[in-house]
Amino acid sequence: MTLVLGVESSCDETSVALLDGAGGILASMVASQVEAHERYGGVVPEIAARAHLTNLPPLLDAALARAGACLDDVSLVCATAGPGLVGALLVGLSEAKGLAVGLGVPFVPVHHIEAHCLSPFLCGRAVEPARALPDEFLALVVSGGHTHLFRFSKGKISTLARTRDDAAGEAYDKVAKMCGLGYPGGPIVDRLSSGKAPLRPFPYAVPQFKDGSHDFSYSGLKTSFRNRLLARGHEPRSGGSTHQGPPQPLPDWLIEELASFQETVVSQLEDRLEKTRARRGPFTLTVSGGVAANSLLRTRLASWGEARSVEVLLADRALTSDNAAMIAFAGLRRHLHGTSSEGLEAIARSRWPLESLPGVDPPLT
Numbered sequence: 001m002t003l004v005l006g007v008e009s010s011c012d013e014t015s016v017a018l019l020d021g022a023g024g025i026l027a028s029m030v031a032s033q034v035e036a037h038e039r040y041g042g043v044v045p046e047i048a049a050r051a052h053l054t055n056l057p058p059l060l061d062a063a064l065a066r067a068g069a070c071l072d073d074v075s076l077v078c079a080t081a082g083p084g085l086v087g088a089l090l091v092g093l094s095e096a097k098g099l100a101v102g103l104g105v106p107f108v109p110v111h112h113i114e115a116h117c118l119s120p121f122l123c124g125r126a127v128e129p130a131r132a133l134p135d136e137f138l139a140l141v142v143s144g145g146h147t148h149l150f151r152f153s154k155g156k157i158s159t160l161a162r163t164r165d166d167a168a169g170e171a172y173d174k175v176a177k178m179c180g181l182g183y184p185g186g187p188i189v190d191r192l193s194s195g196k197a198p199l200r201p202f203p204y205a206v207p208q209f210k211d212g213s214h215d216f217s218y219s220g221l222k223t224s225f226r227n228r229l230l231a232r233g234h235e236p237r238s239g240g241s242t243h244q245g246p247p248q249p250l251p252d253w254l255i256e257e258l259a260s261f262q263e264t265v266v267s268q269l270e271d272r273l274e275k276t277r278a279r280r281g282p283f284t285l286t287v288s289g290g291v292a293a294n295s296l297l298r299t300r301l302a303s304w305g306e307a308r309s310v311e312v313l314l315a316d317r318a319l320t321s322d323n324a325a326m327i328a329f330a331g332l333r334r335h336l337h338g339t340s341s342e343g344l345e346a347i348a349r350s351r352w353p354l355e356s357l358p359g360v361d362p363p364l365t
């Protein structure tokens with residue numbers, strides 16, 4: 001039996017997972033470092049690397065115990081090689097390479113964004129095989145560093161649209177910071193805006209590019225939000241710690257602004273998807289990355305797809321943020337198709353264009 005070990009350490013989550021040979025998740029353990037970083041209002045690379053070093057050994061033990069397996073059962077080791085924080089990546093990559101060498105099994109370096117793109121094909125909870133990948137699909141990655149729409153076609157990957165400035169998650173984090181809310185901002189804004197109607201008349205616009213591009217842009221929205229706070233006589237907080245916690249209670253007008261901000265984030269995604277559909281016709285779409293956990297995004301993109309016969313596959317909520325299950329899955333797929341261009345010689349990369357990966361022909365098995 002194939003037992004795939006995945007290791008993720010590209011940013012501020014340490015994660016170890018074990019998958020069976022069909023992509024069924026036997027164990028997926030994540031240690032979040034949010035508490036270690038939140039007083040700084042963002043991820044501190046050196047703290048992240050050190051925390052990975054401490055977190056990895058107990059997570060590996062816990063994953064093996066959860067899967068009822070031992071190290072000798074592992075037949076393939078996969079780890080994130082980039083893009084990410086080099087110091088953080090090196091910790092997981094080195095540990096995973098060491099395990100592969102010690103066990104005498106193959107090692108596959110994994111592209112973190114490819115893993116996000118494929119994560120919606122995994123079944124989040126039960127140990128069920130992964131869904132088969134279609135010959136062609138589009139992948140929307142919405143996270144703290146990415147708001148990108150990719151096309152996977154017969155294994156080749158191309159970028160259809162990307163953010164020209166801030167990523168959607170970055171906008172959430174900056175807006176939350178202005179309001180003195182904690183880090184990361186997305187889940188807090190999501191919770192505060194839940195069930196709240198946006199402002200009428202609606203104050204924010206979805207940006208359009210004069211060149212007809214379908215690229216994303218979130219920096220203007222962030223600035224508009226800031227200006228609206230100022231117009232209300234509310235001085236936006238900036239820089240340094242966001243550890244103050246939310247002002248208690250948050251005024252209704254501020255919650256309405258946050259709900260309107262969130263509405264605009266989602267509207268822009270819908271707008272770009274609608275334009276892509278008009279240009280290309282129907283497609284299968286995967287939606288992944290930290291912001292794909294957002295309640296409004298999930299409801300709205302699911303309805304958008306249903307109304308247009310577009311198959312929208314949202315990553316299971318548990319697999320939206322960084323996790324090693326998606327790393328093991330992406331590595332397994334490349335291993336099965338013999339399209340991992342590198343093995344133990346892989347280096348940690350802070351930048352790594354997804355389009356540079358060699359093609360992979362689906363399906364998984």
Ligand code: KG4
Nearest residue numbers: 143144145169184186187190290291294321
């Ligand atoms: O994919 P991820 O865990 O890390 C990377 O950026 O690679 O994404 C983190 C981002 C953060 O900006 C966070 O605020 C956002 O995802 N996020 C959310 C939600 N949960 C996490 N944004 C909106 N709604 C959420 N529920």
Ligand code: ZN
Nearest residue numbers: 112116143322
């Ligand atoms: Zn990520």
